[in-house]
Amino acid sequence: MSDAKNGAWVGPESTLPADELADRERQLALVDRVFGLEAQLAELSAENSLTPSERLRTEQRLIEMQGSLAWRLGRAATAPLRVAQRFVVRARAR
């Protein structure tokens, strides 16, 4: 298949019948689409798709994050809000 524009380079080039090239590129696009959807699906159950080492590393990152100054400051800053939220939930439950 050749679709040269005006001013484009000329001379011998490798070509394929247009439908054959389109079929090959469509095949790649379709397989990629399936991979993309499978990956998104796996994301929804990411916990199950992690290896033991990855799971341990993720847990460790969580522990480190929860021990960080930024996390503790954030928790302290939002504490009144969380207490108020608890009161609201209890009040609605009555």
Next chain:
Amino acid sequence: MIPGFHEVSHERLGDYVVLLANGATLEPGALEEVAAVLTRFRSQLLYADSREGGVVIRRPAFSPLRLREQDYLGPLRVFSRAALELDPSDLTEVVHVPRVLSSATLATVPEEPADPATGAVERRPDGTRRVRYPVQGEPLVSVIIPTRGGRAVINGHDRVLVVEAVRAIVERSSYRAFELVVVADDETPQAVIDELRAIGGDRLRLIRWSDSFNFSAKINRGAAFASGEYLLLLNDDVDPVSPDWIETMLGLAQQPGVGMVGALLLFEDGTVQHGGHLYRDSWAGHIALGWPVHRDDRLGSMRVTREVSGVTAACALLSAELFWRIGGLSSVFAGNYNDVDLSLKVRSTGASVVWTPDARLYHFESKTRDAAVAPSEISALRQRWGSRLLTDPYWSE
């Protein structure tokens, strides 16, 4: 396999055997931690981070090819009794505990890895080893180079990048079973096309690209024309340094379980452009970007072939069968992250991605390049691979 252990009667061993290097001690609670992990996960081998000479040494997830060149497991290793006799690089159920479970006042001396079943072993000056994996057969490698015939001044000389890249491959690569598949934009100057034909000769397949820019689609177009058993994706602004770069990458790609292989890429000034991909905090970048070439991390990761999360498509080799099985490069990622997506697709098949310092090329990308990343590319990447981008199992620093 473990020195001295052949003298111990197996009947006297428990289900698991804790090996501690000479001079190392266990951290408080280490055995309880080990037991807890072994209760959760079946494991033939368990190892952990350590503190050596007062410095915390973080270790990568299990990397069997790396283990053949460098014992990175550290002073504490826990084997199941059945795994004691096996070469650790052949194990399949290996768990890394990302916590400091042992300490040593001095750095512990690594063990000499077992010789691999295939491959010639050479000792590097720094004490690590290089395993050369011979190429099985002489498979055709299709080198796919997308280009628009751009020019740049390199080392003070104005050059047409793709012409010099093709010339270097043809004249300096010791592996000869390759074809060149150049996907050239319509706008590529005629003189560049003519020169490519003169240099490439019968090896050259020139493919026209008339659509708008899409790096992934251009590579896929090249793959549609390629007849090689292996595909080598290559930018047009590279210059191979190691004459044996193709066979080094090919030998690794032919190893069982290996999906894709990347190379050490250097900027024009000799600093590191690519030491493998690093995925962390929902972000993807290059390991060792801008480092002097002799700089290294505490483990000596830049000196050895090792498993990585991904490699750049500026220079990556994989089998054509795998490329087609995973749908090639995704055209969703027209300009950025297509190699991140490709690497993660490769790994999702269960195959590994490997980087080697023994295939070395210059990559004349600007150090200050600021890639314009489309929001849709970031969004698509995180939708597909969000959890894979949070922490990098192979790079801890």
